[in-house]
Amino acid sequence: MRANLLPAAFSELEPFADQWAVMGMDARARARDDSTMEEKKALYAAMSDVAEAVLDRVGAKPLADLDAPEQRLMAMLLSYGHVSLTLDGRENQEIEHAACRREMVLTRVSRALPMEVMLAQDTA
Amino acid sequence: MKVQQSIPMLPVAEAVKLFAPGPIPAKSYYDAEWWELERRAIFMRTWIHIGHVCEIPESGSFIRREVEFAKASLLIMRGKDGEVRAFHNACTHRGTQLTSETCGKRATFSCPYHMWTFGTDGALLSAPDFEKFHVDKEDVGLKAVATEVVAGMIFINFDPAPRETVREFLGPIVEEMEMLPVARAVDFVEWTYDIPANWKTNFDNFQENYHLRFIHKSAAGQATGPENPFGYPTHYGFYGPHRSQRLWKNPAPHPGSAIQRMAHAGSAELAAEEGLDFPKTDFKLFPCFHIVGIPPAQQFTHTHYPLGPDRTRAVVRMYWTKQPDTAVRALFQEFAAMSIRDVLTEDRPAVVSAQRGLSSGAISHLHLQDHEVLLRHMHTEVVLRVEEYLAESCQEGASA
Numbered sequence: 001m002r003a004n005l006l007p008a009a010f011s012e013l014e015p016f017a018d019q020w021a022v023m024g025m026d027a028r029a030r031a032r033d034d035s036t037m038e039e040k041k042a043l044y045a046a047m048s049d050v051a052e053a054v055l056d057r058v059g060a061k062p063l064a065d066l067d068a069p070e071q072r073l074m075a076m077l078l079s080y081g082h083v084s085l086t087l088d089g090r091e092n093q094e095i096e097h098a099a100c101r102r103e104m105v106l107t108r109v110s111r112a113l114p115m116e117v118m119l120a121q122d123t124a
Numbered sequence: 125m126k127v128q129q130s131i132p133m134l135p136v137a138e139a140v141k142l143f144a145p146g147p148i149p150a151k152s153y154y155d156a157e158w159w160e161l162e163r164r165a166i167f168m169r170t171w172i173h174i175g176h177v178c179e180i181p182e183s184g185s186f187i188r189r190e191v192e193f194a195k196a197s198l199l200i201m202r203g204k205d206g207e208v209r210a211f212h213n214a215c216t217h218r219g220t221q222l223t224s225e226t227c228g229k230r231a232t233f234s235c236p237y238h239m240w241t242f243g244t245d246g247a248l249l250s251a252p253d254f255e256k257f258h259v260d261k262e263d264v265g266l267k268a269v270a271t272e273v274v275a276g277m278i279f280i281n282f283d284p285a286p287r288e289t290v291r292e293f294l295g296p297i298v299e300e301m302e303m304l305p306v307a308r309a310v311d312f313v314e315w316t317y318d319i320p321a322n323w324k325t326n327f328d329n330f331q332e333n334y335h336l337r338f339i340h341k342s343a344a345g346q347a348t349g350p351e352n353p354f355g356y357p358t359h360y361g362f363y364g365p366h367r368s369q370r371l372w373k374n375p376a377p378h379p380g381s382a383i384q385r386m387a388h389a390g391s392a393e394l395a396a397e398e399g400l401d402f403p404k405t406d407f408k409l410f411p412c413f414h415i416v417g418i419p420p421a422q423q424f425t426h427t428h429y430p431l432g433p434d435r436t437r438a439v440v441r442m443y444w445t446k447q448p449d450t451a452v453r454a455l456f457q458e459f460a461a462m463s464i465r466d467v468l469t470e471d472r473p474a475v476v477s478a479q480r481g482l483s484s485g486a487i488s489h490l491h492l493q494d495h496e497v498l499l500r501h502m503h504t505e506v507v508l509r510v511e512e513y514l515a516e517s518c519q520e521g522a523s524a
Contacts, residue, residue, distance in 0.1 A: 025313065025458050048382065055386055059451035074451055081383050081459040085466045088381040089342030093470075100472045104440075104465050108314035110447070112454040 006076070007069045010054065013076060016043050020079040021072035023116045025109035028075065032082040033098050037091070040083045047080040063112055071113045130296040131361035131368045131407075139360040140494045147489035148503045153322045154483040159433040162506060165513030166411050167193045169283035171290045173413045173427050175200055176443070177208060177276050178310050179227065184244055187227045188213060192437065193430050194282050197221055198269060199233070203244040208273055210280050211246045211266035233266075242266050275301035276309055277425075294409065295363055301415070303402045305423045309443035313461040316439045319472060321479035323412055323430040324502065326438060329475050330414055330426060331367075331498035333357060339474050343467050345378045347371070356495045365410035365505040367498050383459065390456025395420030398445050408498060410505060421445075422460055426468075434483050440468060 005017040020043055022031050032040070047054070058066060058074040066074060086094050111117045134142075152158045172191075179187050186201035197213035199222065213221050215235035222233040222242070232249060234241040240251040246266035254261070270281040272290040275298070279290045291298050301307065319326055329335070336355045337344040347355035352372050359370040379385065394400070398421070405417035414426040424442040431437055442461045448454035481487065492500050 025461070028458075029462065051382060051386065055451055055455065062449050063451060063454060064449065074454070077451070077455060078458050081387065081455060082462055084381060084383045085462055088383070089345075090466070096473065097466070097469060100469045101465070103317045103319075103472060104315045104469055105317065106313070106315045108312065108441075110311060110313055110444070110454075110457060112448040112457075 005069060006073050007057065009057070010050065010073055013046055013050070013073070016046055016076065017072055019043075021075045022079065023071075023075060023113065023119050024111070025078070026106045028079045028082050029101075029106060031079055032086065033101060035083075037094060040086055043076075043080060043083050044087045047076065051077060051080060064114060066113070068115065071115050074113060130298075130300040131363045131366070133359035133361040133368070133370050135359055136356075136494050136497065139362075140497050142362065143497065143500050143504060147491045148500065150482055150487050150490055152503070152506065153325055153490075154433055154479070154485070156433045158510075159322070159430070161510045161513065163193055163430065165510045166506065167282075167430060169281065169286070170411055170509075171272070171279040171281045171286070171293050172411075172429075173277055173409075173425070174198070174210070174280045175278040176306070176309060176312065176441075177202075177273055177278060178312070180208065182229065184229045184231050185227075186230065186244075188223060188225060191280075191429070196269075196282070198280065199223070199266075200271070200278060200280075201244050205245070207245075208271055208278055209244075209246060210269040210271040210278075211242075212269065214267065215240050215242075216248070216264040216266060217251070274298055275304060275307040277301075277306060293364075294366065297363060297366060297407060297409070300403065300405060301407075304405060304415070304417045305398075305400055305402065305421065305445045306415070306417075306425065306443040308445055309423075310445060311447055312441045312443045313457070314439065314441045315465055316437060317472070318431070318435065318437050319475060320434055321436055321475050322434055322482070323428045323436045324506070325479045325482065326436045326475050327408070327412060327414070327428045327502070328496075328499045329471050329478075331369075331408055331502065332496045333371075334493065334495055335471075335474065339470050340467055342470075346380070347374060349374050349376060354495070360497050362501055365509075367408045367501050369406050369408075369498060371404065371406060386452070387456045387459035390450075390452040390454075391421045391460070393450075394446065394453055394456065400445070408502070410502075421456075424464055434479055440465070 006013055020031055022028055054073055054077050058070055090097055111120050174189055175187055180202040183202055183204050186199055189198045198210050199213045200210045202208055215222055217238055217240045220235050220237040222235055232241050232243055241249045243249050246268055248261045248264050270286050272279050274290050333355045337348055355372055357369040357371050361368045400421055402417055404419055407415045412428040417423050427439045429437045444457055448457050
C-alpha cells in the first residue's frame with residue numbers, strides 16, 4: 001500500500017486509496033465491478049461519515065487547481081458514488097446486476113480532473 | 125422564454141380511445157421477413173439520429189459511424205463552410221474504405237489503395253492518372269447521405285430523396301427539442317450495449333411504467349406513491365409517428381440517500397449558472413429514438429439500432445452543456461450518468477427473457493393494457509409504414 005496519497009486531514013481514508021482513488025469514470029466503474037461486497041461496504045462505511053467534509057475540501061477551489069492528493073480524494077468521492085448505487089438498494093441483486101452492467105460498455109467518459117486529462121492524453 | 129409542451133397531452137382515458145383495442149400480433153417481434161420489411165420500409169427511408177455536432181466542432185472534424193442495418197460505414201464531417209455532411213466511407217474508384225479511424229480531424233481523405241483524394245465536402249480533389257478514367261471529377265465525388273441537424277443532434281436518411289425534412293418530420297417537437305440542454309451540449313458520456321432482442325422489444329420496455337415497481341425496486345420509491353403505486357404517467361400524447369408521456373410527479377418523494385442529495389446540489393448549480401429552463405420531456409421519436417429531459421439539468425438520449433430480427437445495438441448518451449469545473453458538478457454529472465446506467469441495466473434480463481419467449485413462437489399476440497398505449501401507437505405506426513411500402517412496391521411493379 002502506498003502512503004500519503006491523500007490530504008493529511010483525511011489520512012483515515014488512506015487504506016482505501018489504492019483501490020478507489022482511481023482516475024477516470026470508466027476506471028471507477030471497473031473498480032466497483034471488480035470489488036467484493038466486503039470491499040464495497042468498507043469504502044461505503046468509511047466515506048459515509050466524511051463525504052460532506054470531503055466535498056467541502058475538494059469544492060473549495062476549481063477542479064483545475066486541486067493538487068494531486070486532493071484529486072485522489074475527489075476520485076474517492078466519485079467512487080463512493082458508484083458504490084452507493086449498489087449499497088443504497090441493490091445489494092441483493094449485485095451478482096446479476098454486475099454481470100449486466102458489464103454489457104453496458106462505457107464508450108465515452110468525461111475527464112474532469114487534471115490527472116484524468118493527462119492520463120487520457122498519454123493513452124491517446 | 126419558456127416553451128409550452130409541443131404535443132397535446134391527453135389523459136389516459138382519452139388517449140386509449142384513439143386506437144383499436146385488442147391484442148397485437150407477436151410475429152413482428154421475431155419474424156425475419158417482417159424485420160426485413162421494417163428495415164426497407166422504415167430504417168432505410170426515415171431520419172435516424174446518428175450523432176451530435178459537439179463531436180465535430182471544427183472544420184475537418186469527422187466521426188465514423190457503422191450503421192449495420194444499412195450495411196454502411198459513414199463519415200460524418202464538418203466542411204470548410206461549417207456544414208455537416210455525411211458520406212459513405214467508400215472510395216468511388218473501387219469501393220475501398222477511406223479510413224478505419226473512429227474520429228479525427230482532416231482536410232482531405234485519401235484512399236490507401238490508389239490514392240484518390242477527397243475534400244471534406246466530398247468532392248474528388250485528385251487521383252493519379254485520372255485522365256485515363258474518362259469521367260468527370262464532378263461525377264465521382266463521395267456518395268452523400270442526406271444529413272440534417274436539429275437541436276444539435278445529427279440525423280441521417282438513407283433515402284436518396286427524403287420525402288420530408290427533419291423539421292417537417294418532427295413538426296412542433298423541434299421547438300421543444302431546441303430548448304433542451306442537448307441543443308447546446310459540449311460533451312456527453314456514452315455507453316452502448318448489444319442485446320439479443322428485437323429493436324421494438326427493447327424500445328417497448330422504455331415506453332411503459334407497468335414494470336417499474338417489479339424491475340426497478342430501488343428507483344421505484346421516487347416515482348411511486350400510495351395513490352399511484354405503479355408510477356403510471358398521467359398523460360400521453362401523439363404527433364404523427366412520434367409519442368410522448370407526462371410522468372407523474374410524486375408529491376412526497378423520498379429525500380434520497382446522502383450521496384444523492386450531495387450530487388443533486390450540483391444539478392441545481394449547473395441549471396442556475398447555465399440559465400437552463402426547459403420542460404420535463406419524454407419523447408419517443410420514430411422510429412427508434414428516445415429523448416428524456418429531466419429539469420433542472422439532466423438529459424439523456426437512447427437510440428435503438430436494429431441489427432437483426434432478434435438483435436439490437438443501443439446507444440445511451442447523457443449530454444452536458446459544460447465541462448465540470450467544480451467538485452459538486454463533477455459529482456453530479458458522474459453520479460447522474462451512473463444512476464441512469466444502473467436503472468437501464470436492470471431492464472436487460474427482462475427484455476432478453478421477453479424476446480426468448482416471443483422468438484419461441486409460443487404466443488401469437490401481445491396483450492396491452494391502457495398504460496401500454498405508447499407501444500400500441502408504435503406498433504400501429506410500424507404496420508402503417510410497412511403497408512405503405514408494400515403498396516408502393518406493388519405500384520412500382522405494376523408500372524414497370
